Amino acid sequence: MTTPSKNSSERRAHLVQLAGDLFAEKGFRATTVRNIAEAAGILSGSLYHHFDSKESIGDEILSAFLDDVLAGYRSAVASTDDPRKAIEEIVRSSTATLSRHRAALTMLQNDWSYFSAQPRFGYLRTAMKEIEQTWVEQLERGKQTGVFRADLDARLVYRLLRDILWIPTSWRPSKGAGWSTDEIVDGLLRLLFDGITA
């Protein structure tokens, strides 16, 4: 388990990991290829043995993230008929997913205008649309069945909730008094369902 065949793909995955950490820390554009190479202890040109461009590294990170998110959303929706449970499931799956893809989220938040302008990253818009649809559908159904307040603006609530959900991911792990993912989620869900008032 410790020293198996360190394949090409493992090396590659390691490099993606390193790159992701840097992207999460300073943003995609602000991270130079040299930064990544230095983190890996090689020269910048050597990265091109593994990837054909900086963007293809970004691509790998982003598409893996969105695949994961969408999978979670789909299975959340498929698992129940109760909108409230579906939302809860979406939140829980998001949290798990997000902690695995901190880099991707930071990239999306920081460099959205950069990525979304490129045809290569067209799937970003597609995926975001599916995410929005999923939320809005569950919220609307909840309104109809009386689980949620009838006066909610589903799209507005979606935007707020989605962004709220994505907040903790961007918190640096270095932040001294760190909270565990679970603590954060609990705090969040409590806030969402119950508010802060006693």
Place this chain on the structure above:
Amino acid sequence: MTTPSKNSSERRAHLVQLAGDLFAEKGFRATTVRNIAEAAGILSGSLYHHFDSKESIGDEILSAFLDDVLAGYRSAVASTDDPRKAIEEIVRSSTATLSRHRAALTMLQNDWSYFSAQPRFGYLRTAMKEIEQTWVEQLERGKQTGVFRADLDARLVYRLLRDILWIPTSWRPSKGAGWSTDEIVDGLLRLLFDGITA
């Protein structure tokens, strides 16, 4: 035509405004000096008659923002003894402030790692500390007086609330089905105080 010195400072303010819009749109680092100059209809070199560096433009935008925020926080706290009212006031003042400083906030979110690493922008950390202290103080007082739930983790709630509060600012005005600032704040406050359940 009337007062040359005023014209000069107006011109300058206009340039800062233009720069800010671009910073908000694409981030500070991703915006080039040429972008700003083009928006102003001049050549990039000419900007240096008004500012001695790109960073000094950023400085102007960021410090104006933080001055405004802190002023709002201080007067919110000074205006009442009731922690809940103080928090409400902080939220309301934040919203007003933020809509006036969209660029600054985007810069802080996008390029925080860049700015915070530079001595020149040391005041950013100082200001953020005061902001945190203000929130935490009011939350703790609310817990003691029983207005807020006793089990709240003040710092965690602060981080969540502050970031939640800052979310809508980053929403592009171009977003088709746009909401007014008031709608967003109402939605937000309702979410915070009451949750989404019926």
Place this chain on the structure above:
Amino acid sequence: MTTPSKNSSERRAHLVQLAGDLFAEKGFRATTVRNIAEAAGILSGSLYHHFDSKESIGDEILSAFLDDVLAGYRSAVASTDDPRKAIEEIVRSSTATLSRHRAALTMLQNDWSYFSAQPRFGYLRTAMKEIEQTWVEQLERGKQTGVFRADLDARLVYRLLRDILWIPTSWRPSKGAGWSTDEIVDGLLRLLFDGITA
């Protein structure tokens, strides 16, 4: 006449000239942007104040050349009804044109595969087609009117003649025993019309 307003466009033209000389000497691809900049006594990055890419310099040189060639061909054809005179006129105009565009021709010969593969240089193919058509038309008409041998393969002769015509341009001016353009053309025309035999 000696020191007029050294406009921006003159500077630019001078740089194109320098670049062209280098392209003619070593080919387009083999010439680096640094080579050009050094020839101009500036740094390579400074070239981008005048051109937005190396290719745009090439574009300028190539399109100017083809415009010139086609103009010559068109006026040659328009000037007479006699195919032999038309061909003669084409040859003479070519020679004049070619001596003014040595760089362009070398680029076309050396790096044709590079340019012709790019959409940006699509006009190259278009222009070459018009050139071929012009030759073939005159040759065919000459065959019909009996001025040229009836057994000529017009396209083959065109290819041979065009390439023959373009040969001397690629001769380096440095070649010690240089011939004047006129000498070369005379030798060429004589060869073409009369052969080498006594």
Place this chain on the structure above:
Amino acid sequence: MTTPSKNSSERRAHLVQLAGDLFAEKGFRATTVRNIAEAAGILSGSLYHHFDSKESIGDEILSAFLDDVLAGYRSAVASTDDPRKAIEEIVRSSTATLSRHRAALTMLQNDWSYFSAQPRFGYLRTAMKEIEQTWVEQLERGKQTGVFRADLDARLVYRLLRDILWIPTSWRPSKGAGWSTDEIVDGLLRLLFDGITA
């Protein structure tokens, strides 16, 4: 399977062949070692088991070509006393040689400045000198014996004829309405000896 050493040299010859095709197509410098390796179905590093550098492949191609050309010239001159026959023989031998060494000729035409500047390829200049001498000698003898026009500039005619002779080699085989080598040579010789006029 039978004779490993032969297999080895066959493999090597095959690689040279592949490289030559690419050189002929895009030029020596524009062809990357990776291009060659890919054509051979191996990785670029593996080529270095067969050759110690890209240049040594070029060397192999160029020297084989020049050896062949010179052999042809020498035997052409040795075979007759009649300058016209000698020239004819040179033309015929060239044609045969050239069709076997398309790559070499393209390399010479495209990247002459690159090769001729390197000591390693010093033999290129030596060989070209012998080629020139051979032509000039036969032309001068023809002038003296009255076979050729007395007013020919031997060196000029040599340059023209040599380059003319080399033209068809650079024509891509892909050119739709392709002509056979024989057709081309016939067209050429006819042009040279008789001109195009009826």
Place this chain on the structure above:
DNA sequence: GATGAATGAGTCTTCATTCAT
């Protein structure tokens, strides 16, 4: 105040080459 030319450091990327396995 603005222009236009230039700088110099840095960005992503390419490529011939090396070498341990």
Place this chain on the structure above:
DNA sequence: AATGAATGAAGACTCATTCAT
């Protein structure tokens, strides 16, 4: 013989900044 990882030098291009006019 070949692979796969790496090197190091170079290439095209970008950008904040400077400065004479």
